Amino acid sequence: MCMNNSVTLKDIAKALNLSISTISKSLNDSYEISVDTKQKVLAYAQKHHYSPNRLAKGLKEGKSRSIGIVVCSLDNNVIAQMLDGIDTVSADNSYQIIIMQSKESQKQEAACIELLYSGGVDGILISPACETVDFSYLRSLQESGLPIVLFDRLSDQIDTHKVGADNFQGAYDATMHLIKNGYKNIAHLNTNTTLSIATERLNGYKQALMDSEITYRPELLRSCDYSDTQKLNSDLREAILYFMSLPDKPDAIFTATDQISTRCLTLLNKLGYHIPTDIALIGFTNTDLAEALSPALSTVHQPAFEMGQLAAKKLISLIESKVHDQEYETVMLETYIQARASTQSKD
């Protein structure tokens, strides 16, 4: 009987009057064991619900068949979809997933990583906290042999496999969509973080303007504090009021994140602006409810589930490859635009 009273090899050995290693080999279908013995052992094991102790196995084999995941938050639409993708692949490959939240704090993130590392995970999947600028700890773990894959929020501070969305293109497409639909004065709401996804989305926006020969107006860009919902809401509110107070006010807004997109819509409604006649709106978001919103919201959709799947696949391949000399690659999955009423053509 082991820690949780389950049957162990020893128990079976005793019951069957065989040695522990014979049992182990039988259960692992070793060629050394006679068919007869194997059957006896297997039968007993099944009858008594034997299942190997993963802790012991992990300790012995130097791995735990578990993957550590660090995300900023669990209560988040897009992240939930990514986790779902990660879990699908992990489960298929018999890896358990251990999930931890950084809550956007670099310090807490480090604690998560440390805990996962000492917990003996075989690898780590991480979407860094927006605070995180220092990747030296992660790098040091990597150098000592721990496979790491970045997903969603990427960074060039560490050399490894990375799986994200093509944020530049997504932002470019969204802005172009607005322009094609007759909107020329396009504001942009982004986060005040240094995350690459923020910069890429901003750059996509700028490039679309440039390609359309629309002058970029710095006053139409506002960066909002992401630290908490309260602060985000007040920043957004302020930004919107500012935009609408401009002499040459915008006729459309492109929003850079799930949170910002949906909250912006809510705020515009609350402030009494009519979408899209007063102002059009398109934003990054994965919510299923986009079409049920008032008005139906045009969105840039990220392949979140697929990102999770691919990131998990990359990590598992890293874990299971003996030679660690594969070229690291960065994959950017395509986003797509879902046009709805909030960006109805002006014509």
Place this chain on the structure above:
Amino acid sequence: MCMNNSVTLKDIAKALNLSISTISKSLNDSYEISVDTKQKVLAYAQKHHYSPNRLAKGLKEGKSRSIGIVVCSLDNNVIAQMLDGIDTVSADNSYQIIIMQSKESQKQEAACIELLYSGGVDGILISPACETVDFSYLRSLQESGLPIVLFDRLSDQIDTHKVGADNFQGAYDATMHLIKNGYKNIAHLNTNTTLSIATERLNGYKQALMDSEITYRPELLRSCDYSDTQKLNSDLREAILYFMSLPDKPDAIFTATDQISTRCLTLLNKLGYHIPTDIALIGFTNTDLAEALSPALSTVHQPAFEMGQLAAKKLISLIESKVHDQEYETVMLETYIQARASTQSKD
């Protein structure tokens, strides 16, 4: 160096020319060790980022300081909030959480539980799959000493701590809210599952009708298949069309789950019905976007985060209590009604 190249007791012992047990005792601040030695050991350990191997520790101590969680799906608003609550409490108490999805399949759920059990988790938090009717496996684990707590979806097939929402009252309040606002012909959309939360919500609805002296009309109750989104959508569509074709058609719908509520709203809009003039709508859902929907959706809100927190607390107390003779209790957390445009008063 252990499995992931981290420093072990042995390494420190060798480096400091001391025995392993001295190192172990120093790090555990044993009274047997001199202050001098302790300091030396501690200094070395910190410098080299020693962290105990959880696998080894778990194997030795017969526990892993980890909690297994089984939910039907990760990609779900309400569940994400519950997981967030669970994680908060778990992290505070230095427990890692291992999350698995049953995808509503009893078979897969059993596999999850087995995996968690053999993984040496100290306890299991489970919200059973809607397919699950047989709790004997879970009971047998419990009998062999594994602490188990049910949350959200409860069952009387197993005797343990249970944390859920007061579904009866929530449904009662929602129905009463409709009645007070002048709606008398109230339809109800529920799942076709045998889950107690489904029955409780149905009973709350019925009781409210009864208390208001409104006759319950069986034709105004439809149960939809929950097996997949496709099926759910088509069932809902059919149900709505059926309701609206009735000679004495309903003037309001009360929906029993997050999925049903939001999809029902989307479908009503698509089918061209105006809410609430053609038909009012209130439902269980926790989405932040309720007020941004078209129209703003009245909801029954569940304290999902708190449910998660409380369930985790209960489980940890079960794990850490030496004597397993505490009385099991079932806690039902209060829901609350958020009234919005979709149930505007008829007057």
Place this chain on the structure above:
DNA sequence: CTGTTAGCGCATTCAT
């Protein structure tokens, strides 16, 4: 074909 032994990293009991 089966059994013995060793060792993964740790805590702990029992010497010294």
Place this chain on the structure above:
DNA sequence: ATGAATGCGCTAACAG
């Protein structure tokens, strides 16, 4: 105050 020895459950090298 320190160290040697044991065992948690498992696999694997080696012996018989």
